Structure formats: structure tokens, C-alpha cells
Amino acid sequence: MxxxxxxxxxxxxxxxxxxxxxxxxxxxxxxxxxxxxxxxxxxxxxxxxxxxxxxxxxxxxxxxxxxxxxxxxxxxxxxxxxAGLPQVNVAANLADNFKLQKSLVDFGSLGGGSSATTLTQADIAAAQNGQTVNLGTVTLPSEPVPPQAFAFGLQYAGNTSASVSQLLFDGSYxxxxxxxxxxxxxxxxxxxxxxxxxxxxxxxxxxxxxxxxxxxxxxxxxxxxxxxxxxxxxxxxxxxxxxxxxxxxxxxxxxxxxxxxxxxxxxxxxxxxxxxxxxxxxxxxxxxxxxxxxxxVIDAGALRQRLGVASPTTGGGVSGLAGVPTAPAPTSGNGAEQARQDQQTALSGARVGQLAAAxxxxxxxxFSTLETQQALAGLDLANRRAGAYPRLVATAAYGFSGSAKTAGNLFAFRGPDSRASNGFPNQNWFGFGNVGLSLQIPVFDGFRRKxxxxxxxxxxxxxxxxxxxxxxxxxxxxxxxxxxxxxxxxxxxxxxxxxxxxxxxxxxxxxxxxxxxxxxxxxxxxxxxxxxxxxxxxxxxxxxxxxxxxxxxxxxxxxxxxxx
Structure with missing residues (x-):
């Protein structure tokens, strides 16, 4: 410049x-x-x-x-x-299970070879007419029924939930x-x-x-x-x-x-x-x-006094700093030591000891910026070491899930008091909730933290x-x-x-x-x-x-x- x-x-x-x-x-x-x-x-x-x-x-x-x-x-x-404040999340999703996933269920394990009660249409008609019906029993075959494919759930399903988590302890944080x-x-x-x-x-x-x-x-x-x-x-x-x-x-x-x-x-x-x-x-x-x-314009005399030098013409300038400095006579025969001192004096800008110390x-x-960088480096080192500390988080969640055979029926939002025309409950949305603590203890990370x-x-x-x-x-x-x-x-x-x-x-x-x-x-x-x-x-x-x-x-x- x-x-x-x-x-x-x-x-x-x-x-x-x-x-x-x-x-x-x-x-x-x-x-x-x-x-x-x-x-x-x-x-x-x-x-x-x-x-x-x-x-x-x-x-x-x-x-x-x-x-x-x-x-x-x-x-x-x-x-x-x-990161240390409560974390709140709200989620909702809707799914069309156009092809329900099926799982094999072993119905035979429910009692193959035991006896069971038989109920025919004639018995039902007689009971409806007020007649007494004596039910008979039959013996089931001893050979168990093989596992059968069974689909859980309905075609349309949805859920919505809100969750809260709060960090309780984390050394890195x-x-x-x-x-x-x-x-x-x-x-x-x-x-x-x-x-x-x-x-x-x-x-x-x-x-x-x-x-x-x-x-x-x-x-x-x-x-x-x-x-x-x-x-x-x-x-x-x-x-x-x-x-x-x-x-x-x-x-x-x-x-x-x-x-x-x-x-x-x-x-x-x-x-x-x-x-x-x-x-x-x-x-x-x-x-x-x-x-x-x-x-x-600078006051040359005052500036020379601050610098600790004399005027080249008067030897003292305005402030009078004594005579023009001359080379001192050697006080010892150690020429190498004197040369080293002269070199140090030249490299220091010919400053006297008091000025150099000031x-x-x-x-x-x-320099201040480097000190701040040093502090950051120390904190980074402490943060790496803190990775070995446990991490504790409190969690809570509450929500609803539902399912139905049709999309319109899914959005009916029927609660526990809802009944069908035949008097049976037909609730399609169910609530759920949980609270808990999550503790994570690092045990071994393949020496990555090291x-x-x-x-x-x-x-x-x-x-x-x-x-x-x-x-x-x-x-x-x-x-x-x-x-x-x-x-x-x-x-x-x-x-x-x-x-x-x-x-x-x-x-x-x-x-x-x-x-x-x-x-x-x-x-x-x-x-x-x-x-x-x-x-x-x-x-x-x-x-x-x-x-x-x-x-x-x-x-x-x-x-x-x-x-x-």
C-alpha cells in the first residue's frame, strides 16, 4: 500500500x-x-x-x-x-396399504385333538324361537392345522403424535x-x-x-x-x-x-x-x-524522545537527549561475545533494555487473536475427551393411531364411545403415550475418540x-x-x-x-x-x-x- x-x-x-x-x-x-x-x-x-x-x-x-x-x-x-433447550416435534402420516403384508400364524397350536362344541343353523333358529337347545360336542382331529397366512391391519391406516425430549446431561454440550x-x-x-x-x-x-x-x-x-x-x-x-x-x-x-x-x-x-x-x-x-x-506534521523532537534516539544534527533534538551516540570501546577481549551482543542490538532495532521491556x-x-485460538483448541481437546461421558435424555410422546377399510371411514375419527348399528363398538382411532429416560454410555468406538x-x-x-x-x-x-x-x-x-x-x-x-x-x-x-x-x-x-x-x-x- x-x-x-x-x-x-x-x-x-x-x-x-x-x-x-x-x-x-x-x-x-x-x-x-x-x-x-x-x-x-x-x-x-x-x-x-x-x-x-x-x-x-x-x-x-x-x-x-x-x-x-x-x-x-x-x-x-x-x-x-x-441443543440444550426442549425439543418438540409433531408428526402425522397416512398410509394406503393397497396390499397388506401377511404373516404365517400357527393356529394348530391353539388345541389340536381337543373337543369342541358344535353349533348349527337349526340350533340358532330354535334358540331364537325360545326353544331349549342341547349343544353337542365333537372331537377335533389330532393332526394339527398347518400355519396359515394371516393379514394384520386394514388397508388405510394413519397416526399422529407429539414428542418432547430434554437433554439432562451431556459433557460435550x-x-x-x-x-x-x-x-x-x-x-x-x-x-x-x-x-x-x-x-x-x-x-x-x-x-x-x-x-x-x-x-x-x-x-x-x-x-x-x-x-x-x-x-x-x-x-x-x-x-x-x-x-x-x-x-x-x-x-x-x-x-x-x-x-x-x-x-x-x-x-x-x-x-x-x-x-x-x-x-x-x-x-x-x-x-x-x-x-x-x-x-x-509530527513533533520530531517528542517522537525521537519516545524512540530513544538523538537528532543526527544537534545530538539532542528539541528535547535534548544527550549527544549523538558513538560506538563504545570494547571492555573485554571476547570479540565473539561482543559481536553477538552487537548483532542482538541491531536485530532489536537498537532499543535500550527499558524500552524493550516496556x-x-x-x-x-x-497476539490476542492467537490467544483466543489457543483457548478454542483447549476446549476442542476437552470436548473430544468428554465424548466418553454418558449422555442422558428425558423423552415423552403422546399420539393417536387409526385404521379402516376405506379412506372415508378412516377420517370418521370414532372414539371409544362409538357404537355400530348392531351395538358393537366400532372405534377406529386409539391413543397411546409414553415417558422415559434414554441413557447412552459409550463403551468402545474402535479407538476413534483416542x-x-x-x-x-x-x-x-x-x-x-x-x-x-x-x-x-x-x-x-x-x-x-x-x-x-x-x-x-x-x-x-x-x-x-x-x-x-x-x-x-x-x-x-x-x-x-x-x-x-x-x-x-x-x-x-x-x-x-x-x-x-x-x-x-x-x-x-x-x-x-x-x-x-x-x-x-x-x-x-x-x-x-x-x-x-
């Missing part, structure tokens, strides 16, 4: 730093209306760095997608919790509740990580536009100053006191400067477009930056190893950001001194030329050197601002500063 922004600033070659356009005219910093979540294009939206960051955090599409993942994590937590909360924390930290990246990108893009705007104003003043010199030289030429070549040199210089200004204007539009993209703002929306570059790894969201525990333990150990790698990475990033920032401050001090010298040389050259004791070539050369010094100064200033953002991110302070 820093490289891309640097390209915008220096793409036109020496003497050019991407300036801001007319839509970025500075306004008083006191007028900073609150920036709301705007979807419609408004005229010239006022935009401070803080407002740009707040807008990006609320509207950047990548952040919105990350927040959706956070909402998914919350929904996942609710899903896990729901209890651990899952803890893991769900940690999982939600992990999603929140991932969102915060994405917000930090957005703050970094918007800050760099905003600083790029601030530097560009300042450079454009300086370019405009250079054009005006060159126009004045060109006019005076042209008048002198007409009076016969200057050569035409002097006028032509200045005209060439002015043409080149105007071309730079035009290129700067187009590159400015590109830098503003990049800022809008990093914010998630519509490209059609015009913006007006309300922060000034002077407000963004660094808190927990300030980095990556290998799951091994995998979970290895995953936990892998995360633990990652802490050392992350610490080393954070140390390296902190040292690199510190070194880059110190170097950028040194370059800025040097370029500022060069700019002051180049400005003085150009001023003296213009005076000498105006008084007739200097040459036109001297003025052109001085003006060219001044523009190069200006470009180098603003490029160095941008590098310091970007290095400060990288430093704040490396120390974990960027997010907290953006929230202020």
Missing part, C-alpha cells in the same frame, strides 16, 4: 509530488460537522482524517462482509445453545457452550483486525492527499513567480538590455512547469479516487479535506509453537518500523535543510538577475534545484507520516488512536 501511494506522489518524475485539486481547498479546521453514513451524493463533503476513518469503518464493503461473519458467529452460538462464547470473541477480534487494516489504508491515503495538496499550492506559487521573472525579462529584452535567449530559456522553464502542474492535477484526481476507494465512498462524491498538513505483545490484535484426542492435542501444541513465531515476527516488525521511522526523520531533517538552502539560493539568484549582476542561466538552475528540493522535502514528509502509521500499527496503538 505504501508503495502504491508513493507511486502516486512521484509518478511524474523529479519535481512532481501529486497535488490536490481545486475541490480540496482548505477550510478552517474548526468547522468539522459530524460525518454520517451517507449513501446519496452531496456537494463537497467536508472530510477530516477522523471523519474519513469513521466513514470507512462504517461503510467499507470488506468490513461489512467481516461483520456479517461476526453475525454468523453469533448465530452459531445460538445454534449450540438451542457443556464444553460447547464455553467454546461458543470464545468463538464469538474470535470473530470480534477478526473484525477488529480488519478495522485496523482499514484505518491504516485510509490514514496513508489521506496523508498522501494532504501532501499532494500542499505541493500543488507550492507549484502554483512557483508558476506565478516564474511568470513575474519572465515578464520582467521580456520587458528588459524589449528595452534592449537582455538577450532573446534569456527570454526563451525562461519560456522553456515555464512550459515545463505548466506541464508538471497539469500532470499533478491528473495524478491528484487519482489520489483522491484512491482515498474514496479506501473509505468505501462513491467516486461521484466530491470531498473537501479539512485537515491541514501542518496539523499532521513493549506489550497484547497490544497487537494478532485418535481425535491426539489430533486435538497436536493442534493445541501447534498453536503454542505459533506464539514464539508471532513474538519474533512482532519484534521484527517493531524493530523495522522503528528503524524506518528514525531514518525517515533523519531524511526529513536533511531535506528540510536542503530546502531552506535551495530557497535562499533561488532568492539571491533572482535578486542578482534583477539587479543585472547575475545570469539568466543561474536563475533557471536555482529554480530547478528549488523545485527538486521541494519535491524531496514533501516526499520525505510523506515517508515520515507513513512510517509513523506503520510504527503505530507495529506497536498496537493505531486502532486506539483512531478511536479517540
Amino acid at each position: 505504501k508503495k502504491n501511494l508513493r507511486v502516486l506522489l512521484l509518478a511524474a518524475g523529479p519535481g512532481l509530488l501529486a497535488p490536490a485539486g481545486a475541490t480540496l481547498a482548505q477550510t478552517p479546521t474548526a468547522a468539522r460537522p459530524a460525518l454520517s453514513n451517507q449513501s446519496a451524493v452531496v456537494d463537497n463533503m467536508p472530510l477530516s482524517l477522523q471523519q474519513a476513518i469513521e466513514y470507512a469503518i462504517k461503510n467499507k464493503s470488506s468490513l461489512l462482509a467481516t461483520r456479517l461473519a461476526e453475525q454468523t458467529a453469533k448465530a452459531r452460538v445460538g445454534e449450540i445453545k438451542s 457443556l464444553i460447547g457452550l464455553k467454546a461458543a462464547k470464545v468463538y464469538e470473541q474470535l470473530a470480534q477480534k477478526q473484525t477488529q483486525q480488519a478495522e485496523i487494516d482499514v484505518v491504516e489504508q485510509v490514514s496513508k491515503a489521506y496523508y498522501s492527499t494532504l501532501v499532494a495538496r500542499e505541493r500543488l499550492q507550492l507549484l502554483s506559487r512557483n508558476v506565478q513567480r516564474l511568470d513575474t521573472i519572465l515578464f520582467q525579462t521580456n520587458q528588459t529584452f524589449k528595452a534592449g538590455f537582455a538577450e532573446k535567449l534569456d527570454v526563451q530559456r525562461l519560456q522553456v522553464q515555464r512550459n515545463n512547469l505548466v506541464v508538471e502542474q497539469q500532470k499533478a492535477q491528473r495524478l491528484t484526481e487519482l489520489s483522491v479516487a484512491l482515498l474514496k476507494f479506501q473509505m468505501g465512498l462513491q467516486q461521484e462524491q466530491t470531498v473537501q479535506l479539512t485537515d491541514s498538513l501542518s496539523a499532521a 513493549f506489550n505483545y497484547n497490544n497487537r490484535i494478532e 485418535y481425535q484426542v491426539q489430533q486435538a492435542r497436536i493442534a493445541q501444541q501447534t498453536i503454542e509453537k505459533g506464539f514464539e513465531t508471532l513474538r519474533q515476527s512482532i519484534d521484527l516488525q517493531e524493530a523495522q518500523s522503528r528503524t524506518t521511522l528514525v531514518n525517515a526523520l533523519d531524511v526529513l531533517d536533511n531535506q528540510k535543510a536542503n530546502l531552506e538552502l535551495a530557497d535562499e539560493v533561488a532568492r539571491v539568484s533572482r535578486i542578482k538577475f534583477k539587479e543585472g549582476v547575475g545570469s539568466n542561466i543561474e536563475v533557471v538552475t536555482a529554480e530547478t534545484s528549488l523545485r527538486e528540493a521541494q519535491t524531496n522535502y514533501y516526499a520525505a514528509l510523506y515517508d515520515v507520516l507513513v512510517a509513523k502509521v506503520d510504527r503505530d500499527k507495529a506497536t498496537g496503538e493505531l486502532y486506539n488512536q483512531a478511536k479517540k
Whole structure:
């Protein structure tokens, strides 16, 4: 990202730093209306760095997608919790047994070879006429009857039921509740990580536009100053006191400067477009930056004091930190030990012991995220082990079942009080119900749980190893950001001194030329050197601002500063 922004600033070659356009005219910093979540294009939206960051955090599409993942994590937590709530189910089904299944029944086992009473139609008629009937007995054959096919049920059948179950104990569920909360924390930290990246990108893009705007104003003043010199030289030429070549040199210089200004204007539009993209703002929306570059310039002395380094020119800077550090004389003859200490000092970014000890790894969201992942890995290991615990569930069910020879008769829904025309009960629906406990005790699963525990333990150990790698990475990033920032401050001090010298040389050259004791070539050369010094100064200033953002991110302070 820093490289891309640097390209915008220096793409036109020496003497050019991407300036801001007319839509970025500075306004008083006191007028900073609150920036709301705007979807419609408004005229010239006022935009401070803080407002740009707040807008990006609320509207950047990548952040919105990350927040959706956070909402998914919350929904996942609710899903896990729901397993411990009562589970209620209602079921109903209807069947047309167009071909009833038959089973063989051994009727012979009911009493083959015993005696039985005979009842004939004549006996029934006599009984109906009020006559006394003497029933006779017969002896059944001793040979049993072979099994006969018998169909149970009727063609149409249906049932409906409601069941309730309540989890009473499950070790995996209890651990899952803890893991769900940690999982939600992990999603929140991932969102915060994405917000930090957005703050970094918007800050760099905003600083790029601030530097560009300042450079454009300086370019405009250079054009005006060159126009004045060109006019005076042209008048002198007409009076016969200057050569035409002097006028032509200045005209060439002015043409080149105007071309730079035009290129700067187009590159400015590109830098503003990049800022809008990093914010998630519509490209059609015009913006007006309300922060000034002077407000963004870093107090080099205070910053050097925080970093524990001295100014390369004064040895103490604004705050006075003692002299420029020099290499200490060796105190022992152990050259290898001294070389090892020097290497460690260099790798640590030349931090003194107090500063190194003051660094808190927990300030980095990556470290906090890894701690959350470690907690999840521990809970996953406990969950695998909890698979050996019994599982107890309370169950209850109640419903009705019915059957009939025809579909219409099935839906008659006749209860126990229903009677047929001949007085016999003709109930076709019957109720049923049950309550119970279900206990599941895992005994042997073919060592599946054993290998799951091994995998979970290895995953936990892998995360633990990652802490050392992350610490080393954070140390390296902190040292690199510190070194880059110190170097950028040194370059800025040097370029500022060069700019002051180049400005003085150009001023003296213009005076000498105006008084007739200097040459036109001297003025052109001085003006060219001044523009190069200006470009180098603003490029160095941008590098310091970007290095400060990288430093704040490396120390974990960027997010907290953006929230202020």
C-alpha cells in the first residue's frame, strides 16, 4: 500500500509530488460537522482524517462482509445453545396399504385333538324361537392345522403424535457452550483486525492527499513567480538590455512547469479516487479535506524522545537527549561475545533494555487473536475427551393411531364411545403415550475418540509453537518500523535543510538577475534545484507520516488512536 501511494506522489518524475485539486481547498479546521453514513451524493463533503476513518469503518464493503461473519458467529452460538433447550416435534402420516403384508400364524397350536362344541343353523333358529337347545360336542382331529397366512391391519391406516425430549446431561454440550462464547470473541477480534487494516489504508491515503495538496499550492506559487521573472525579462529584452535567449530559456522553464502542474492535477484526481476507494465512498462524491498538513506534521523532537534516539544534527533534538551516540570501546577481549551482543542490538532495532521491556505483545490484535485460538483448541481437546461421558435424555410422546377399510371411514375419527348399528363398538382411532429416560454410555468406538484426542492435542501444541513465531515476527516488525521511522526523520531533517538552502539560493539568484549582476542561466538552475528540493522535502514528509502509521500499527496503538 505504501508503495502504491508513493507511486502516486512521484509518478511524474523529479519535481512532481501529486497535488490536490481545486475541490480540496482548505477550510478552517474548526468547522468539522459530524460525518454520517451517507449513501446519496452531496456537494463537497467536508472530510477530516477522523471523519474519513469513521466513514470507512462504517461503510467499507470488506468490513461489512467481516461483520456479517461476526453475525454468523453469533448465530452459531445460538445454534449450540438451542441443543440444550426442549425439543418438540409433531408428526402425522397416512398410509394406503393397497396390499397388506401377511404373516404365517400357527393356529394348530391353539388345541389340536381337543373337543369342541358344535353349533348349527337349526340350533340358532330354535334358540331364537325360545326353544331349549342341547349343544353337542365333537372331537377335533389330532393332526394339527398347518400355519396359515394371516393379514394384520386394514388397508388405510394413519397416526399422529407429539414428542418432547430434554437433554439432562451431556459433557460435550457443556464444553460447547464455553467454546461458543470464545468463538464469538474470535470473530470480534477478526473484525477488529480488519478495522485496523482499514484505518491504516485510509490514514496513508489521506496523508498522501494532504501532501499532494500542499505541493500543488507550492507549484502554483512557483508558476506565478516564474511568470513575474519572465515578464520582467521580456520587458528588459524589449528595452534592449537582455538577450532573446534569456527570454526563451525562461519560456522553456515555464512550459515545463505548466506541464508538471497539469500532470499533478491528473495524478491528484487519482489520489483522491484512491482515498474514496479506501473509505468505501462513491467516486461521484466530491470531498473537501479539512485537515491541514501542518496539523499532521509530527513533533520530531517528542517522537525521537519516545524512540530513544538523538537528532543526527544537534545530538539532542528539541528535547535534548544527550549527544549523538558513538560506538563504545570494547571492555573485554571476547570479540565473539561482543559481536553477538552487537548483532542482538541491531536485530532489536537498537532499543535500550527499558524500552524493550516496556513493549506489550497484547497490544497487537494478532497476539490476542492467537490467544483466543489457543483457548478454542483447549476446549476442542476437552470436548473430544468428554465424548466418553454418558449422555442422558428425558423423552415423552403422546399420539393417536387409526385404521379402516376405506379412506372415508378412516377420517370418521370414532372414539371409544362409538357404537355400530348392531351395538358393537366400532372405534377406529386409539391413543397411546409414553415417558422415559434414554441413557447412552459409550463403551468402545474402535479407538476413534483416542485418535481425535491426539489430533486435538497436536493442534493445541501447534498453536503454542505459533506464539514464539508471532513474538519474533512482532519484534521484527517493531524493530523495522522503528528503524524506518528514525531514518525517515533523519531524511526529513536533511531535506528540510536542503530546502531552506535551495530557497535562499533561488532568492539571491533572482535578486542578482534583477539587479543585472547575475545570469539568466543561474536563475533557471536555482529554480530547478528549488523545485527538486521541494519535491524531496514533501516526499520525505510523506515517508515520515507513513512510517509513523506503520510504527503505530507495529506497536498496537493505531486502532486506539483512531478511536479517540
